[in-house]
Amino acid sequence: MQQGWTVLGLLRWLTDYFGDKGISAARHDAECLLGAALAKDRVGLYLCYDQPLQADELDRIRPLVKRRAAREPLQYILGETEFWSLPLQVSPAVLIPRADTEVLVEEALARLQEQPGPVLDIGTGSGAIAIAVAHASGQEVEALDVSEAALELARANVARNHLTERVRLRRGDLYRLDGGPYRLLLANPPYIARIELDGLMPEVAAHEPRLALDGGPDGLDAYRALAAQAPQRLVAGGWLLLEVGDGQAEAVAALLAAAGLNRIYQRRDYGGLVRVVGGCRS
Ligand code: GLN
Numbered sequence: 069m070q071q072g073w074t075v076l077g078l079l080r081w082l083t084d085y086f087g088d089k090g091i092s093a094a095r096h097d098a099e100c101l102l103g104a105a106l107a108k109d110r111v112g113l114y115l116c117y118d119q120p121l122q123a124d125e126l127d128r129i130r131p132l133v134k135r136r137a138a139r140e141p142l143q144y145i146l147g148e149t150e151f152w153s154l155p156l157q158v159s160p161a162v163l164i165p166r167a168d169t170e171v172l173v174e175e176a177l178a179r180l181q182e183q184p185g186p187v188l189d190i191g192t193g194s195g196a197i198a199i200a201v202a203h204a205s206g207q208e209v210e211a212l213d214v215s216e217a218a219l220e221l222a223r224a225n226v227a228r229n230h231l232t233e234r235v236r237l238r239r240g241d242l243y244r245l246d247g248g249p250y251r252l253l254l255a256n257p258p259y260i261a262r263i264e265l266d267g268l269m270p271e272v273a274a275h276e277p278r279l280a281l282d283g284g285p286d287g288l289d290a291y292r293a294l295a296a297q298a299p300q301r302l303v304a305g306g307w308l309l310l311e312v313g314d315g316q317a318e319a320v321a322a323l324l325a326a327a328g329l330n331r332i333y334q335r336r337d338y339g340g341l342v343r344v345v346g347g348c349r350s
Pocket of ligand 1: 164166169191192194195197257279
C-alpha cells in the first residue's frame with residue numbers, strides 16, 4: 069500500500085488481496101475496514117470513491133488490513149457487530165453472535181407470547197440472546213456466564229442498549245445451574261466436537277474463545293448437562309430451547325426425551341438447517 073491510491077482503487081486492490089488470502093466476503097470486509105479507518109459508512113465511502121487517500125489515512129488502514137489478512141475476524145477488528153439489529157461490542161473474550169442464533173430468539177419470543185415468565189440465558193457471552201429477548205419482549209431476562217471477561221462485555225452491551233433495568237447478569241456455570249424455576253431456559257452452548265476444533269476456519273479456530281466452542285469429545289457435553297438439569301430448573305409448562313450445530317438435532321432431541329422433557333420439536337433456520345431443539349416440562 070503505497071501512496072497515490074483513490075478510495076475505489078484501494079477497495080479493488082484490497083478485494084483481490086483478501087480474496088487471495090481465502091477470505092470469502094472480501095469486498096464487504098474491505099469496505100467495512102476502509103469505512104472504519106475513514107469514519108464513513110458504506111454510502112459515505114461510495115461518495116468519495118474518487119478521492120485520493122492521504123498518508124495518515126493509509127497509516128490508519130494498514131494495521132486493520134494486516135489483521136484481517138491474518139484471518140482475524142472482521143468483528144473483532146471493528147470491535148462491534150449487530151444482533152437482532154442491535155449494536156453489540158465484541159472482543160476475543162466472547163463468541164461473535166451469529167445471525168442464525170436469531171431463530172432461537174424468535175422461538176423464545178413465541179413461547180413468551182403464549183405465557184410470560186422468568187427467562188434464563190445460559191452462557192450469554194456478549195449478551196446477544198438475553199439482550200434481544202429483553203428488548204423485543206419487554207420482559208426481564210437473567211443471563212449467566214462462567215467467564216468474568218464475557219460478563220464485563222455483556223454488561224457494557226446491556227448498558228449500551230438501555231436494558232440495565234431488564235437484563236440481570238451474573239456468574240454461573242452451565243454444568244451447575246442454580247436459581248429458578250424458569251419459564252424459559254435458553255442456550256447456544258459450545259457444541260463443536262473437540263477433534264474438529266482445529267479444522268475450523270482460522271477466524272474461528274485461532275480467534276474465538278475455546279470455552280464458547282468446545283463441546284467435548286462428541287460435541288454434546290453441554291447438551292447432556294443442560295438436559296439433565298432442565299427439569300428441576302423449569303416451571304411446569306416451561307421450555308428448554310437450545311441452539312444446535314449441523315447434524316446434532318436428533319441426538320439433542322433424544323437427550324431431551326431421556327431427561328423426561330416432552331413436546332420435543334425442531335426449528336429450522338433460514339438456510340434450512342435445524343437450528344433449535346426445544347422440549348417442555350409437563
Ligand atoms: N449466547 C452467546 C451467543 O449466542 C454466546 C454463545 C457461546 O459462547 N457459545 O452468541
